[in-house]
Amino acid sequence: MRYIALNSLRRMDADKKTHPTCERCVELELSASPGTNAQSLLIDLQCVWPPNTSSTKPSRQNSPIQLSQPTPYDATGSGSQAANTQSGSTSTWADQGTALTPLYDFANTDLSVPWDVNLGDLLPITGNGNGNGNGSGAAIEPYYGTPAATGNIGVGWTPMDGLQNGSYPQPLPIPTSTPSFESLAPIPETSIVLNTPSNQTMPWRNTNTVPTFPPYNPYPFPISITIPSTINDPIEHIFPSADSKMIFQHVRSKTSTTITALTTQSQTSNQNPFMDMALRTIMVDSTTHAQTAFRHAMLSLGAAHVCHQYAKASPVQAQKMRVRTVKSNRKALGFLGIGTSQAEQTDLVLATCLTLCVRNVPSYSYYF
């Protein structure tokens, strides 16, 4: 059976009278009994291509719309008899030209609308707006209901216009915003590295070494100080240790400008009076106990400021600096007890006490 059907399809394809993909042809051939000549059956039925996909629909005779012209579907189906009757031809639809002729009959017919015909009769309006049939704008633009007198489309229209009789199409939703494609874009894999000054001045943040600071913008020595010619670096002479020298340079550059009530530069000398006092006190004498106490007070002040400055960035180093400031504070107080016995060291003792009082400001903020 299947062999017969395939051979028949090949022959039909060769004859160009039927088509191998015609559903009706295949169905008829497959349903044919083994003793039936399928090719003769198909030739008698005269398959017409292209096949009508609506063949499964019910007959149009039951439809309320009655067509005067037969269709190709009618020619091969239930309407074939009516078509033959209408055309008056006694032949079947075997002749393709004859069968398709009624389809193009309208080309010879004058379908132009006469001028005396009202447009409302051609396009009857049953909704609101110009529903009397005399208006032409409403028939063309029923979407907006009543056309605006000013000509602006959409003015005067409400969502309920035209919906009472159900004849107006529903207005399409107006897009409120353009779609954003940014969220669909792939997120590039990037890493942001902030080039902050703290990164530049903190090469020690991941190490266990003592922080090192460059001597940026150091506070100048007062003019009244006379540095001996034998001393090349007075700071190194006072603070021989590299760590203590570095901390003092931090005090000289940064801490002296951030101390409360001492930050403003002097109006007369344009210098910080605290640093003037500190440098002058340090350089006057470097051999007494009071001067040693003052140096330890300066180191305690610088270490407390460093601890306060980098407490969040480098907690480990901040903790080390905190230990250092406490030790320096105790050493300063110890040397103060010895140095107070000398009356000529009163200035140094008072300066040490003032420095330690100022030092408690950043250390207090670190504790809390």
Place this chain on the structure above:
Amino acid sequence: MTFALRHISRRGGPTALLSEATQGCDRRFILEQLAVVDLFSEFSFAEVEPADAVGTFTTGNEPSLLGDSATWWTEAGTSSPDYERYLGISKEMTEMVAKVSDLETIVIKLINSTASFTPE
């Protein structure tokens, strides 16, 4: 701060220190700063003396350097022109705050003494 105040009182007070012939050029500046710390600051040597509380304006204690006899504070011709600039208030205002703190201390002492008195 307590150590500094004790040292100053041992030397005869601010007036005696400023009258010395061997004083340095920064002694007045240091004394002024210590007086301001004594009046306003509330920080102390927390690691050494936790109970040491300075700042008479906030603690109610009697000011040591700016009491009734603080003539050195308003001596004519010795006022630093930069004082108001780096402190924010004038020297007269600072002296008035010190006197208010002193009077408040006296009132607090009187209240405490009368509270402990029980009439028979």
